[in-house]
Amino acid sequence: MRSIAVLGAVGGAGTTRTCLEFGSILARDGRSVAILDAAYATQGLSDHIPGRITQDMTSLVLNDTPLESGLVDFDLPDRSGRLACCPAHAPFERLARAKTPEAAQRFEERIEEAVRSFDHVLVDTPPVAANQAIAAVTSVERVALVAPADQRGSDGIARVCDRLTDIGISTFWTIRTNATGETLDADGILPTPDVTDPNSVPTIRGGGQFTTAVADAVETVFDTDLDVELQTGGLFS
Numbered sequence: 195m196r197s198i199a200v201l202g203a204v205g206g207a208g209t210t211r212t213c214l215e216f217g218s219i220l221a222r223d224g225r226s227v228a229i230l231d232a233a234y235a236t237q238g239l240s241d242h243i244p245g246r247i248t249q250d251m252t253s254l255v256l257n258d259t260p261l262e263s264g265l266v267d268f269d270l271p272d273r274s275g276r277l278a279c280c281p282a283h284a285p286f287e288r289l290a291r292a293k294t295p296e297a298a299q300r301f302e303e304r305i306e307e308a309v310r311s312f313d314h315v316l317v318d319t320p321p322v323a324a325n326q327a328i329a330a331v332t333s334v335e336r337v338a339l340v341a342p343a344d345q346r347g348s349d350g351i352a353r354v355c356d357r358l359t360d361i362g363i364s365t366f367w368t369i370r371t372n373a374t375g376e377t378l379d380a381d382g383i384l385p386t387p388d389v390t391d392p393n394s395v396p397t398i399r400g401g402g403q404f405t406t407a408v409a410d411a412v413e414t415v416f417d418t419d420l421d422v423e424l425q426t427g428g429l430f431s
Contacts, residue, residue: 195416197315197334203341203350208371210238218396221277225313229279239281241392252284252292255300298325302333337366343373382411
């Protein structure tokens with residue numbers, strides 16, 4: 195599976211964190227991964243980027259600058275692949291222009307551009323209520339719907355399912371976050387992570403139950419096998 199929209203069912207579902215952790219474990223397996231930010235309103239991905247952001251996702255959908263100019267690479271352990279992301283980080287005026295139908299079409303082109311250059315492309319996608327979110331879920335091979343493991347998350351899944359049906363998407367995968375032992379019908383179940391500091395995410399060398407759950411979810415959602423060793427403590431460094 196090459197391209198996936200990681201779609202939040204509700205605000206605060208952990209969509210950005212899920213994108214980063216999925217991307218990091220795929221990169222740990224030696225693959226190249228790009229994360230594109232469609233969550234223009236919250237701009238949460240930018241919180242994980244050290245230093246100044248000069249080209250962001252909104253500027254790239256408004257001009258012809260190459261995608262590579264907006265990508266920021268994470269420092270990965272030796273023998274890893276590549277994890278790069280293009281966050282949204284813009285003033286309100288540019289955010290408004292980046293949400294037009296014309297800019298959404300350009301967003302689709304940016305996804306296609308990334309697919310040509312990377313093994314996997316993940317799109318950090320907010321609940322479907324704006325043009326760029328619709329462009330994201332209709333331009334990828336698969337949608338992974340992220341929702342917290344509570345009633346609010348279940349209600350959000352029902353609402354977003356209706357929206358996806360309205361735009362012709364009948365199949366999606368579900369990831370439940372902040373799970374604490376509940377029995378859930380989902381394709382991936384992620385416990386509450388131990389690490390919450392944005393500067394320490396993704397937890398590329400992380401271990402334990404959270405890392406194992408991320409690996410299991412990635413193998414299911416991406417239809418792939420990860421060639422990384424896991425133990426009770428997590429990934430071997």
